[in-house]
Amino acid sequence: MTQTIIGIDIGFGFTKATDGKDFLIFKSVYGEAVDLQIQEKLLGESNHDEHIQIEIDDTAYFVGELAERQSSNRSFTLDQKQFISSSSQVLALSALSKLVHEPTQSIKLVVGLPIGHYRQYKDELAEMLKKTHLFTAIDAHHQRIDYTITVTDVRVLPQPIGTVMDRLLGTLGMPKNQRFATDKIGIIDVGFRTTDYTISDKGRYSERGSLTTRNGISRAFVKISTKLKEACDIDIEIYRLFEAVDSGSIKIRGKSYDLKSVSEASFKQLATAIAADANTTWADDWDIDAIMITGGGGAVLAPYIESQLEGVTIPIQQDLDYRLHNVRGYLKYGLYTWQKGEA
Ligand SMILES: Nc1ncnc2c1ncn2[C@@H]1O[C@H](COP(=O)(O)OP(=O)(O)OP(=O)(O)O)[C@@H](O)[C@H]1O
Ligand SMILES: [Mg+2]
CATH class of the missing domain: 3.30.420.40 (ATPase, nucleotide binding domain)
Structure with missing residues (x-):
């Protein structure tokens, strides 16, 4: 039986994941889920594709854009230790809730860690992920799905190696590009x-x-937000600057500030x-x-x-968002590792 293989790249900015068919990308932000009745009003018009809400051990979380917009108690960390111990579980299970189609399933995972933390944390991360995870996903219409996902195998790669694997291996996990070998x-x-x-x-x-x-990139964002602070005395959370920097301006209290030159x-x-x-x-x-x-x-x-x-x-390769090359490489590495015998 072929088992589902999923690649997850949990970055400080975005969590990226793929099963080879779909790519998922959401901001690595999560927070307390707000009350259902309030949700009804708040979420009535929102984009349902973006709705990521999960419950783990009786704690309810909004994840990604939903957390950014609606949670009062947001968690967004640039601290590596805290990131691995608490954030990575919420973010990984959120990704699985969107990519796994059967409520009870076993899967194999390939994940990455930054080079500087690879040695220190790779076993801890693998251990945390390799078990049976019980959690509930709630969709935009309040439908609840209880998941029992057993992660039977985990491989941890140094993050940038994903991009090399992406070039070295083909979509079925077989080596294709000699140069990279x-x-x-x-x-x-x-x-x-x-x-x-x-x-x-x-x-x-x-x-x-x-x-x-x-x-x-956050280093440049800090500079930009400092300039904004000088200009309008508002502290902008840096993860809110993506769209603003992209579009070249930001509107604060009705006034537009040009961000291009800074x-x-x-x-x-x-x-x-x-x-x-x-x-x-x-x-x-x-x-x-x-x-x-x-x-x-x-x-x-x-x-x-x-x-x-x-x-x-x-x-x-220009065929894919730059943020996704590592995770596509993780998936190919998973295919190479676990399915080469079966081809
Ligand atoms: N379409 C896009 N939307 C948002 N950001 C984008 C986009 N394309 C490129 N970027 C840039 O991608 C950066 C995030 O890149 P990436 O997802 O590789 O980081 P990360 O893996 O989350 O972070 P880290 O490797 O430090 O943990 C953003 O800071 C932004 O500048
Ligand atoms: Mg990264």
């Missing part, structure tokens, strides 16, 4: 909180040449720091064949970073 490739994964650097040497993760820094300057400055770290970290790795830039932040910063890197860059 023979070359030495540097990967820069720019996320929301962190930037990860690593080297894939002949398709294998090398701890040497690996580094995690705090130079994620975002551009902050992004350039961040890209310079990211490229400088790569050049330093890989100073002795002159035999690197090529460098790839991935992660959601990579989509924004790649042009600025590339021009300052010592080495040749290869663009990642």
Whole structure:
């Protein structure tokens, strides 16, 4: 029997997941679910696709956009320790509630951790996930589904390796791209909180040449929000800046503030720091064949970073949102690991 394999990439900014058919992406934010009667009024007109609500051990959570809009008690952390112990369970089960179709099912999971925490937390994370999870998902029409999901196997990968697996392996998990199996490739994964650097040497993760820094996109967002604070004396939670920065302006109390020049300057400055770290970290790795830039932040910063890197860059495939390359690679790695015998 083929078992369902699911890849989940729990980032500080977004949780990404796929079963190979569907991709799911939601903000890594969750909070207390509000009372049902209030919900009726609040949610009447909302977009039902976005509705992620689950109950674990009698605690009800709103997740993603729903939490951002409706929960008074939001939890959004940039602290790694807390992230693994509490947030990752809520976020992983939320993803499963959307991707698993049978209420009782066993699955295999591939998840990622930032390079800097890989060694320290990989066993803890695997242990937390590898068990039977009982939880309830509530849809926008208040329909409850009780899930009993048994996670029989867990693999934990260093996050940026997902992007390498995505290029190395085909959709059925079989190796397809020789270059990634023979070359030495540097990967820069720019996320929301962190930037990860690593080297894939002949398709294998090398701890040497690996580094995690705090130079994620949030660093630029902090600068932007400081400027806004100066301009209008409001503290904007940084995860609320995605859309504003994207559209180039933000409306606060009816007044529109232009964000284009401050975002551009902050992004350039961040890209310079990211490229400088790569050049330093890989100073002795002159035999690197090529460098790839991935992660959601990579989509924004790649042009600025590339021009300052010592080495040749290869663009990642443009067929998918940059944020999803790691998780597609996790899924392929799962297929490679667990189904190769069956093909
Ligand atoms: N369509 C989009 N919507 C929102 N953000 C986007 C989009 N495309 C690119 N981004 C950028 O992607 C970044 C998040 O990237 P990603 O999902 O890789 O981070 P993460 O994995 O959650 O963070 P970390 O790796 O630090 O844990 C955002 O900060 C934003 O700048
Ligand atoms: Mg990430």
